[in-house]
Amino acid sequence: MKNKKLRSLAECAVLTALAIVLSYIKIPIGLSFGGFGGSIDLVMIPLIVAACRWGLGWGLGTGLIFGTLKFFLAGGAAINWQSMLLDYSVAYMFVGFAGLIKRKPRQMWLAAIIGCFGRFVIHFISGVTIYDMYMEDIFGLPMTNVAVYSALYNGSYMLPNTALAAIVCFVLGRSMEKQLLK
Secondary structure, eight states, rough: OOOHHHHHHHHHHHHHHHHHHHHTSSEGGGGGGGOOEEEEEEEEHHHHHHHHHHHHHHHHHHHHHHHHHHHTTTTTTOOSSSHIIIIIIHHHHHHHHGGGTTTTTGGHHHHHHHHHHHHHHHHHHHHHHHGGGGGOTTTTTTOOOHHHHHHHHHHHHHHHHHHHHHHHHHHHHSSHHHHOOO
């Protein structure tokens, strides 16, 4: 394809669609926290691939579109419009920071860590500013500090997601290096 913008748009659209499909395959882990969100899934992998192939701008845009679509198409839950924006649109947009490592397939694992950390930061902020009224005991520990609560709650599902994304991206980066550089 000669038109690079058209190719990047088409690939990011396909990767967004793949992420939507993957959002239906998940392991929910939020039940121990009163039924609030949190799951382990593979949705960030296509977003990271898009960001690594096309850079920061395309990565941020792909994440923003995916996060917004995920809320409306894949059973998103929010307590207000601010939580919808932060926990879906903005959080997944921050996965696009994986695009800081552009066109370096052997470092895609690092891009995954950067993107996942960006998403964690937004979920952490949402937990501190919006979900503080829902603070409860975690792992049998009484919670009195909303920052600790948010870090533990969001870390409980973001840490396994980050590890999974980094491992999958490591394997993809090594095994598909030539295809990812086209």
